[in-house]
Amino acid sequence: MKIKTILVFLLSVIFYKAYGSWIEVSNHFISIKVDSDTARFSLSTTGGEPDISFDDNKCLLYDKLPPTSFTTVLINDENFIFGGEDGSFIKRPYRDGEKIITEWRIRNINIVQEVSIITATASGRDDMMKVTYRILNKGKKDVNIGLRVLLDTLLGENDPKAYGLPDKNIIDRETTLSDDAIPSFWYCFDDYTNPIVRSQGILRGLEVTKPTRIVFASWDRFYENKWDFPVNSTRDFRRRGTSKFDGAVALYYDPVKVEANQSVTISLMYGMYSAESSIGENLQISINIPEKVEKPPIPVDVRLANSFPYPLENLRLEILPPEGFGLIKGETNVKTFSQSISSRMMSFKWHLISGSVGGNFKVRVRATGIINGEQKMVEAETNFNINYVETPATQVTGEKPAIVEKGKEEIPYEKVGVKPETKKEISTREKKLMIEINKLDSLINEVTRKYQVLMGIYKGLFSKDSGLLDNLDSDIQNYENKMKEAEESLSDDTMYMRD
Template identity: 30%
Template structure:
């Protein structure tokens, strides 16, 4: 991991960090301070031609991409002012302090009216590659004034793939061929840009949903000139192309908008997106294929998150293809919840690309490495097929008490401190009954009561068969069943809450020495247990 920090003798030296995949450069200012570019270093290891290519225009002195805040209807640009086209006529605030640079992130802080803004660019793992080839772009907006403000955010990215400043963009089921705005449910999980399925130079991916990300309210694609001249939301004409406004060259850019919302004094709003290298499995041929999906997924019962799969088919042959089909085969362990498994196209002209989008979800029927298969067929062109693997995790049941080790005072308000220790099963699959034994040090804490968890309550009615025994110091025994109620299958369920009272300073381990769980057929459910502790302070 490499980084560059400006010295006192050379304030113009760019701020940067990089690894074997990507490089991030931030303009040190004073003009255009805080604006950034992203490029590849080694790029995608499977495509050597993707090395040393820009993903966001700007090189070592980025200025064309910029971020806007709207505060009570007035637009401000984050960072230093500019005399160039991108945000030239906009209002600006002030940068506070010096940038914070590490080997994996750069942070700037600015003040725009009553709003303090922290911009953080940090390396994260790409959702489709699981490599550190993606940059998370985060803004923390805090109202440091005394009046509630309506605050929104726009992040504009001047996308560029290699030497292609007008690279085609693909989102959901569509190739974006004209300026447009996607809102609400039309905002996809991610968007990708590449010039060819048969022989791409570099593939980029903007991720909009996922862990730690905040989906924008609106996703705009337009020519860079329209975004450069309008710091908030430009007017897009029907059929408007990607020729740079007022010029003759193609120049694609993207803007993410989060609508203005009330921000109370002292409140903070955190908004994040991610951009980097896209993971697309490719197979050349007369019908060239590309298939992308998250590298990992997890089954969590009712908390299971669906994900989007996108498939691309390009006619790379020398003539038009007739009666074309694009088919996705989904393995056991995944289920198709949106999209048709087979798409039909009457004709596909040579050099043209079609795509499909499907929504899948793990169903718990299988785990491990699961293959997605995409096939392209035509009445007059040789068929092709591609496989992309996805790692699906179905967690084993785990029984735990406290989520972390606890430290408590010996007294609270003049009385011995009471500590609540929930006993939680995650996940629960067909759970029907339990016998638990937990041990602890009675010289440090003492159990005085046990409350039943939601596992033994059905429609607000207490289920029969709940018992506990505290007769032996240092030992809690719980025996409980759901009786005639249906077995539980859900991501997490509380079995019990044990109430302890502090006795004397020291540390007591909480250890589940017996954990017998059974399903509705009386079969034992294998379960892992974890230890934790309670420390009573002097």
């Protein structure tokens, strides 16, 4: 059975290489392509993230013909593949502005698939794909209709070995999430150690239809089972009988009753990963902050989206910085707005500052407000990394500066109305010794300064282990004592070195 399945698929690949064709919509960030023969879709980057060149022209879904992402339509417990030979096209895929639309019929059910590029609320960029199905029952009897949308993820050249969830959990075995366990989004990286190509699927809120369940498994499991199969929580994402990883994600919308001449609409979103977000009931807040920053101030961009048909009133936004961080002058932790806000999309900004600091930190933003007389609250959090050593203000040491008057030569400081002091004559050997002492003083000051800086970073990272800190303090103190003893010894020597 396995060999027969693979042969059928390989023959279809050869056929489509000769006859298949793409219909495409694209912009500076992503490209969506739909196969003109099957209406299956694919997604890839064009320019990708603006600040990253390595993610240009990379796959987010497999883009070979025929596409390996497909949708199953379940009608009264019978499975059909959208765009397949069991049904017929009312209209084959065609471009309508920035959308690609397909109209297909199976029995008395008309289904319209609409694929388009939309703006991601987290990034504010047009880097998200939206797929919408409008299902109309043209018959005279009620029918039970469900959908399963399979996304065959490919990140650049890498098949996923794992997927991520907002709570930082990593899924690397067959997994089903349903009901309240369904998060607001899932994500996938080409490499979880050093990610370059990153994608994200939205599961709840805004214009998305929350799936009944979401299943993570290898692609061949979905290909061999057009609707359901027993999930094996001990199995990873390798194809059966091989060492090749081939992870895929399926969104299930379990059957609902659709009465005669009635319709149901299902929408999902998948695209580029941009920021951590949290979604409440039609209210979404997202935080966009560089994952790794070199030095403060650290920009924190916040976007709030309201898809309620009512304005947002008494909005209160609060940022909760990590310990040891503050805000730049003029900014406060809380922003309040007494006026009614009718905008669907709102943007806000803070700037975090700190002294010397190192490690991974978490920042959280919370929004509360009243919509149609009801109190609403949503919050999000994200992490960032920083290793920063604060540079102290420059200290003027050594020779006194020269004063320069306009149009005149530089005049040494001692000659500008100041009577020079009578200087003692010192020997050459004493001069050399004093130079050594000055070097030692500078070294002690530098060691002390670096110690204070590094201690600040160290305490930020390991403040839970007071024993380690005590030992470090003791070692540094002993080192400083030895340096001072050496200085005193050198100073005593000068008494016996005068000519």
